[in-house]
Amino acid sequence: MLILRLDAPFGVFRTFTAGSFRPTASFITPSAAYGLLLNIAGIEMRHDNGKSVATLIRPKGLPAVDIALGARGALPRQQSMFQQLHNYPVGTSGKEHKAAAKGNKYNITPTRRAFLSEIHAYIAVRGDEGLEEQVTKGLSGETARTYGLPFMGDNSFLPDRLEVVEQPEPARWYEVVDEADEDGVREDITRLTVIIDRIKMENTRSALFAPQQIPSAEIPERAWVRVAY
């Protein structure tokens, strides 16, 4: 098992969305944490089949791991701001710009984008010692990097701190909620994506999670979720 401490002033973890408001999940998602780990380890998860506009996920050879997420201190706060969004327009509007954009998004539209502030998290991973070693090496600069900088869902949001910890401080680990609770509902329940399919929305899988009410130094078994492509 490997535990990373992550601190970031801002981050964003988008759900599958369209339109003028871009929401974010309320915490780093297992799918985003997985992508971050692979980025650090220098494992290429992108795949170009030459047909799709969106970048796909490599169909084979990606490590299958269990991931657990914990919040240190207060949960992140959600903020929003207006921003110019680059996209591919619906219909034929702006088609004269298409050629000049050389395949890039050729439309600009004002949108309101939600993001998180003050992210203080632990990312725990188990189930693939090879990956754990590669992540450790990646953090100490011993792996050749094929990606850019690790970022928090948006390439303008960078982490302040990302390091391996031996023993985490007590944290509120996000536990999977998969049954009705007769004693009332858990507080701060949120939906986090576990695996994503960049081209087929129906294959993206999410689950409900709730942070523990009392911080714990031990990772509860219900916090582990399988991320496998």
Add this chain to the structure above:
Amino acid sequence: MSRETTQDETLTLSYNLFDLPTAQHKAGLAGLLVMIESMRRRGLEPLPEIVDLSPTGVTILLNQDSLQTLCDDLFDAEIIEIQVKSKWQGATPKETVEVTVEQNGKEKQEKRFVYDILQPKGLFLQAFFPDNNGAWIELWRNMLWNVLRAQPATRKVYEERSRNEPSGGAKELYTSLVKEMQQGQKGKKVTESIAGSVFIGAQSKNAETVSFAGVPSENFLLHFWHIVSLIFVPRAFTLERAKDKAGRIKWQDHGFAIVIPEPSHLDYFSEDIRDALMRLETEKSGKRPKRAIIDLHQEGGLEYLYYFTRQRSKVIDCINAVEIYHIHKQGNNVRMLAAERITPDKRILEKYEGVRKNRMNPLFKRLYLDNILQGTPWHQGSLDIMATCPAELLVYERSKTPSNMPYFSIDVSKRLHAIEQELQETPEEEMNTEENQDNLLALRIRGLVRQYVQRKAESKSGLTYKKFTKDEKGKTIYPATYREAVEKVCLDAFLAMRGRREQDFVEYFTGTICSVPQYLPEDDFLLVSQALINERDKVKALSMLAVSACSYLPVNKERKKDNKGEKS
């Protein structure tokens, strides 16, 4: 997850609540159960059969006939005749009529243009709403036509039902579900696109040109989420200033806030939502249900959850969260302005219960509710309001402050009064918490500001506060000249504070507010002076709020006649 098999043309749809991908799907499953119950009560048949209903799942048996009954009722519509004051652009009225209207006690004739319009019946909701075909169903229809079915092409399902034809949607749904089942038996997965008319936020493709798609048995549920959702109308206002008299507030609807629940316990929820719908408050404000009019979109989520706190000993045990979508039709575009998720929190809902009892100033309500939801001090963010809103909306001025909106000053004053009472009941050992120290600071600053305003107003009016008489209830009777002086002093202080930042503000506070004799015990002096050094913005916010609170003096009954337009 859903699974279908056929037995004598019957489809078996099995759903597990926790396998469904979004709140809209989960609410759709609950909505389907409520819809079937509504149809059962109205004696419709054949009905889909509900078997194995458990807290987390249900199995539904349906065939082509029961699906037809379901869709016929879901999309049922009629053509009705309406009369409007102005002609509609690009539409010819079927006739023009003269009607008699009463205005200022006089009757007069006015022209009305008559049009036929298509109107969804929503009988499945009318079966639960206490006002049947009243304001709540009208609001649902407005939302349908302005959000989900804003594009006329999406209304065909209703048009065919208005002609009493069987819904063509039933056949399409049945074909899709059978195809999913047949392909599933071969190990293949069938997906279909998700239309924006059934899924909030869906477009044909996202910004990366990826389609919104899902499996037919899950897409099927998306037709029903609106049955267990509630619609609210966030309103905005503009100040219309008038020469030589107080301005007026003009209210405008600002789209719809759609509150979609994410049930956690299917059978409890299906029961509780029916009860909640039946107990909706029917009092109207204009043509809208009064309780549907809100000042910020999150209020809709809190209002929805409030209905559930009335069940089962005030513990919400069947909803994980509510999702709130603020959507506004702008021209031909339907834009999502905000999306939010609120989880049931007993402490927040208790505070909200207090808020909904009183009619509040919308600016103060936004500030207060936002901070309740964020868990931040009640005044956080008030500097933004102070810096951007017209002063007459924040500081009471009899000649300028609009009277058709509750006063900001009164709400601030009430909040400070509530804090005072809370602190009086707080044990000494709990006084050092951050929240209590923050509240204590607010009270001490209010004390300093009040003393300054009182002394200055006495000096301006030539009257002495201590000599004011009291009415039979023990309330002080303020002479008109003193009131005017207070308003003037408060406005001057408010504007002086608003225009100053950081050290300039500190100098104003110490040099002006503290220029009159002030009595502060040593501990309180330290509290205020340390805040002036370390938390200047907080002191500024609390000072401006205190000025606002001091600007309004309560009106006695016998004085009301002389103060027409004021509120006690």
